[in-house]
Amino acid sequence: QRAPIVAEVDAVVVGAGFGGLYMVHRLRELGMSIQGFDAAGGVGGTWYWNRYPGARCDIQSLFYSYTWSEEVQKAWRWSEKYAAQPEILAYANYVADKYDLKRPFAFETKVKSAAWDAAKRRWRVTTDRGDDVSARFCIMATGCLSVPRAPEIPGQDSFEGASFHTGTWPHEPVSFKGKTVAVIGTGSSAIQSITEIAKEAERLYVFQRTPNFSVPARNGPLTDKHYAAFWEQYPAYRQMVLDGTAGIAGGSPMRSLTAEQQRARFEELWNIGGAGYLGALADLLTNPVANDAAANFVREKIRETVKDPEVAEALLPDDHPIGAKRICVDTGYYEVFNQENVTLVNLRKAPIEAITPAGVRTTAQEYPVDAIVYATGFDAMTGALLNIDIRGEGGFPLAEAWRDGPKTYLGLQVAGFPNLFTITGPGSPSVLSNMISSCEQHVDWISDCLAWVDANGVEVIAADPQAQEDWVAKVNEAADKTLFPKANSWYIGANIPGKPRVFMPYVGGHYRQICNSVAAEGYRGFRLERREAVA
Numbered sequence: 001q002r003a004p005i006v007a008e009v010d011a012v013v014v015g016a017g018f019g020g021l022y023m024v025h026r027l028r029e030l031g032m033s034i035q036g037f038d039a040a041g042g043v044g045g046t047w048y049w050n051r052y053p054g055a056r057c058d059i060q061s062l063f064y065s066y067t068w069s070e071e072v073q074k075a076w077r078w079s080e081k082y083a084a085q086p087e088i089l090a091y092a093n094y095v096a097d098k099y100d101l102k103r104p105f106a107f108e109t110k111v112k113s114a115a116w117d118a119a120k121r122r123w124r125v126t127t128d129r130g131d132d133v134s135a136r137f138c139i140m141a142t143g144c145l146s147v148p149r150a151p152e153i154p155g156q157d158s159f160e161g162a163s164f165h166t167g168t169w170p171h172e173p174v175s176f177k178g179k180t181v182a183v184i185g186t187g188s189s190a191i192q193s194i195t196e197i198a199k200e201a202e203r204l205y206v207f208q209r210t211p212n213f214s215v216p217a218r219n220g221p222l223t224d225k226h227y228a229a230f231w232e233q234y235p236a237y238r239q240m241v242l243d244g245t246a247g248i249a250g251g252s253p254m255r256s257l258t259a260e261q262q263r264a265r266f267e268e269l270w271n272i273g274g275a276g277y278l279g280a281l282a283d284l285l286t287n288p289v290a291n292d293a294a295a296n297f298v299r300e301k302i303r304e305t306v307k308d309p310e311v312a313e314a315l316l317p318d319d320h321p322i323g324a325k326r327i328c329v330d331t332g333y334y335e336v337f338n339q340e341n342v343t344l345v346n347l348r349k350a351p352i353e354a355i356t357p358a359g360v361r362t363t364a365q366e367y368p369v370d371a372i373v374y375a376t377g378f379d380a381m382t383g384a385l386l387n388i389d390i391r392g393e394g395g396f397p398l399a400e401a402w403r404d405g406p407k408t409y410l411g412l413q414v415a416g417f418p419n420l421f422t423i424t425g426p427g428s429p430s431v432l433s434n435m436i437s438s439c440e441q442h443v444d445w446i447s448d449c450l451a452w453v454d455a456n457g458v459e460v461i462a463a464d465p466q467a468q469e470d471w472v473a474k475v476n477e478a479a480d481k482t483l484f485p486k487a488n489s490w491y492i493g494a495n496i497p498g499k500p501r502v503f504m505p506y507v508g509g510h511y512r513q514i515c516n517s518v519a520a521e522g523y524r525g526f527r528l529e530r531r532e533a534v535a
């Protein structure tokens with residue numbers, strides 16, 4: 001049962017993940033009326049949907065937490081260094097209940113369209129349940145990895161066993177006990193689920209098209225000692241978040257270290273575990289030689305770990321610089337291939353030809369299975385926005401504005417779409433940052449902007465097309481100084497056939513300062529229309 005929809009509000013918020021929930025909190029503080037929508041049956045966004053076995057965050061729990069509520073930070077206790085999905089979802093629910101953030105949301109409701117009415121200076125938002133809401137502001141907290149990508153393999157519908165996608169896992173428990181299972185894909189979702197499924201399944205086939213780099217998480221329980229150390233470092237961490245340097249590669253550049261010192265550094269970070277490995281050298285993501293050294297160290301570890309040399313060789317990543325695709329963080333991934341019940345199917349040797357009623361058929365043979373797990377990723381960063389029919393000034397569709405790839409001003413707004421904001425949109429650090437901190441930063445910026453707009457009698461705020469062009473150029477320039485564009489990654493849209501290839505996240509640094517300076521200069525780069533103009 002949904003609560004009644006409010007037809008005229010100050011703001012519509014689309015998405016009840018970590019961005020949307022905090023947005024509701026801040027808008028309420030501004031005294032704004034809100035109508036929220038989410039396709040899910042509850043809060044949590046990505047953590048609502050990604051319930052596959054082994055799903056967990058690849059950022060440490062202590063940092064993957066809201067910082068806006070000291071009360072929550074003090075009260076909530078994470079059990080592990082890297083929290084698993086159920087715990088993160090429980091956290092989202094805990095915060096939402098504590099601050100009564102669920103109330104404005106209509107769940108199990110998909111937003112179908114959002115259209116700017118220039119005469120009324122309002123957005124008209126409609127849903128798949130026939131709702132029709134008018135709002136001054138429209139805030140898209142739609143997530144960066146929220147549209148699962150259905151693979152295009154012939155015969156999928158003919159499969160007689162059970163099919164799953166990691167990004168839309170059922171809520172009922174799934175047991176693979178005694179079953180023969182295929183996992184298609186070897187990205188983060190696959191790597192996390194494979195190690196869990198391998199514990200249960202009678203036989204597991206891992207279908208790998210492109211090998212990925214993975215580093216051990218070294219997960220473990222969080223003790224009082226960890227918490228004490230965390231609180232001690234907290235002010236420094238907070239400052240790093242504010243400076244935009246938290247999680248950015250630390251260390252020294254390669255040239256200032258001897259070969260032995262470099263090795264020691266790789267070993268040290270490998271033993272600490274986690275994506276912090278990419279901080280081994282300051283120039284790891286800009287200098288191909290430094291990158292090769294770090295990548296070779298991981299390849300050595302793979303060779304040492306995997307007993308069958310042919311399997312080890314097939315697992316060695318060779319098509320991209322380490323870190324240029326999101327690095328995977330695992331618990332026993334390479335080790336799993338030493339298990340008797342696990343088989344790596346190297347699709348480079350024989351690609352998948354079809355899904356048959358019995359299982360997966362490659363050009364070499366058929367693999368009969370009871371279940372297929374598609375861990376085939378997402379239409380990242382733009383998918384959720386383009387799934388909504390968004391029309392701006394003059395009825396111009398977003399899909400048209402983004403025909404050659406997404407263009408935004410600061411990842412916060414799109415020129416031609418006034419009073420519409422995107423949380424962690426393309427052109428912001430988003431997926432290359434701690435998502436929860438980035439959500440907070442965007443929500444704070446948007447809330448401050450809306451407060452300012454009201455205080456200054458502004459009715460319409462719209463990104464200036466030139467400011468947007470300049471920002472897009474800056475995003476590209478920043479990416480071109482790094483090795484990121486060298487990978488066929490979802491950062492660049494390479495995983496979706498026909499998607500324009502544009503590097504989407506901003507990696508130039510000082511992002512928060514840039515956003516703050518834009519605000520401090522009276523929203524530089526935005527067109528502001530004052531209330532009098534209407535009268």
Ligand code: NA7
Nearest residue numbers: 145151184185186187188189190209210326375376377378
């Ligand atoms: P990813 O990282 O996009 O991985 C998808 C995987 O699926 C990847 O290994 C793909 O291989 C593989 N894939 C996709 N289509 C096919 C077909 N048709 N045949 C075989 N293999 C295929 O998605 P994840 O869900 O793992 O992770 C996404 C992010 O979510 C992750 O970075 C975390 O931030 C959380 P390919 O490389 O394209 O050859």
